[in-house]
Amino acid sequence: MIRFILRRTLSTAVVLLVVTLVLFLLLDTALDYYADLRQSTAPNIGALYEARARLLDLDTPAIIRYFQWLTGAAGCLVGSCDLGTAWVSGQPVTDQLQGAVVNTVKLVTGATLVSILVGVFLGMISALRQYTGFDYFITFVSFLLYSLPVFWVAVLLKQYGAIEFNNFLSDPVVGWVPIIVVSVAAGLIWMGALGGTGRRRLLAFGGATLVTFGTIYYVLASGWLYDPTFGIVGIGVFSLATAVAVTFLSTGLSNRRALWTALTVAVIGIGLYMPLQNLFWYVEMNWLWMFLLALVAVGVGLAVGAAFRGPDPLVSGRTGAITAIVIGVLIFIDRVFQEWGRYGDHPAINQRPIATIGASTPNLTGDFWFVNLDSFTHLLLPSIALVLISIASYTRYTRGSMLEVMNQDYIRTAKAKGLPGRTVVMRHALRNALLPLASIIPVDIITMIGGAVITETIFGWSGMGKLFIDSMNRNELDPIMAYIVITGLLAVVANLVADFLYAVLDPRIRVDA
């Protein structure tokens, strides 16, 4: 194992060195260091050219400059990083990188998580309903999303997700026709996803249509959009629903202990709603607090599960912990949205809450919740764009591997011995179907830090991708090289992690081969 790691690390280090050398030389040719001087009519143009050459040390051959750069970069290994300077602004590259990495992580984390969860879920359902209308619909939609150019989606999102939506928010009125169309569409999708016999389909269709219609009607008629919070009633309803849904997916409703655990956790969550509001009011919050509260939630879930004992307390505890986390997130969202009115009234926002550009409103200060709401309104559109374009591959992968797994003999055995459908799907099929994803997801997550180049550029999100594009446009060599080294290293690490994860999860794989 150790030999494998050493060999892999060594060979990839050599590859990375060669890649940086080649790209350095290519970049040195491609970048036009004198671009701004070419149109200049200054009388001292010769001196300016000379000054630029001296500033960038252009009289030294590129290959020597590469090794100078490499010496500085190698200093990172011993703690004295020198990745050069971005010559236009004169800023050290290491300073530029810090802000960029933080911004990128902020942008891609949520989007990646959402697209993995939704993509896997849709792929699973689509595979279970193979060759039905629902399957064809999902397949078509995922192909469509896969073909969408992100820059086109982004421009549309800016127009309809921000400008038009802000107009809509100031006067939320919708005609009857769109409401009915949306309700019927939701009904059809649920009907296709739930499947089953004719009567079940009819029930699913009717139920989903009515619920969607009712929700939209309530949201519009009660003016909920002016104050989009759940309140204790909403939290209560959602918590109990979450408890039932999580139990259903994680253990099945027939496991009464798990069901009681989840319901107890939900009741505890509802009971803690008012005390938490007081806590949030009197104590200034930060992310450390949030993290600790999440830990407490997990602890409560596990403890309740343990309290219900039974032959397998861990299963109940797991169900309780998942329920507790979901309820905690709901309470968090509720608290953030309590700032909605104040946020809209702020002169810098002026009732146009959804932002089209940047990571935060400049010069906007406020408490933890207020700042977070601001960051969410900025995150919304780029996240939607990222989710839309990356969801398709997860759906396709999950569908493919799920279909393959559902044909295996062990699934037939599981069905033949009379296990309920949920157990077969969630425990026997899904876990094995997710195995191939273990080699894709780490790579996706880690390379995401390299930034979503196009999305960041369009939404003016100063992350890694935008740093790269800006430096390209400004003809700055050093930040580009730093970007390449970082993305290259991340890709190497990601592939190593993926290989190991796969080897750990699938005992048939040997790494030393």
Added chain:
Amino acid sequence: MSTTHDTPPASPFGSGPDDADAPTAIESKEDAGLSQGAIVRRKFFRHTGAMVSMIVLGLVALLAFTAQGVGPIPGWWIHNHVSSGPVVNPGGAPTWTLANPFSLGEHPFGQDDIGRDNFARVMKGTQISLMVMVIIGATALVIGTTIGALAGYYRGWLDGLLMRITDGFIIVPTIVVGAILGKLIGGPSFSFFGLPLSSYLAPMLGLVLGGILWTGLARLVRGEFMALREREFVDSARVSGAGDFRIMFTHILPNSVGVIIVNTTLLMSQAIVLETALSFLGFGIRPPQISLGQLINEYQSAFSTRPWLFWWAGLFIIIIALCVNFIGDGLRDAFDPRMKAIPSQRKMDRADRRRAAAGGTTVTAATTASAAEPPDGGSAPSDGDDTRKGEL
């Protein structure tokens, strides 16, 4: 994806007595006695999505190339993509109308701020984008197949070296390398036959992007070659005196053609998105030349005032990418020996019913079993389609 293409055509698929369901049994008989190529062709022609996509893509290409002409041959459209004319509608809005009778008018896709015809521009952009896409596909096909074949056939140090080179291309995101190379060939640094390189921008961009997109194909071809070179037909070719290159290109390559075709097609859908993205960022096709991505880049700020400039270019990118994806999917299904042309759920149900009406005893049993499945199972996954899962 280790598809083996010289399996006997009429391959049975787990035909135990219990899963000999009527419709699938018919499917397997249909393929009997056909050659591998004929089966693939038949499966592909039956893939509705792929066939529709072939037709649509063909029509788009035909429209784009005839409307604007190729090289010196003029097209049938009255405007070209550079000349500006008087703005017909206020703001340059599209002139087509449904008012009696339906007519396209002079500028069906509208005009931009200086009166250039948007239809001509979109058609020219489609031409260039299609051309770049095909060049990328061809370049990647040649490089990827050659490198994969050499690495997989010779193994040893050559394999190690070639795969490290492949790794080198993979560890940097394609859009990054694409941007650097795009900037390089668009810059003033190079010239070719006395003309600056930028006048051959589109074919050059295709070559260069093809030079970075071949990696996935090379890895797959290498895997195929590694598996196939151990097979008996390679041994027999070798004992009859065939040389390495003859074995590689006339014996092994035809057996891995499925993997190659499918992945080249899928790579081309990636290629058009990459080209348009680079042109959008300003590192691909640059004015005065146009491509679909460059059009969107040029017009993105005009979206609120002249949305038509934006819609059409984007629509054509999506149509092309979607068609190529569907064709690739159809090819993959056609080449996959495990993949049976399975009729839709509705068709199977209908066949079941017809059979039941005709009085087939075994099938009636199957139908009633699936209908009588208790709907109270809580979760739905095994309802209805349960009886067929085994054969898919």
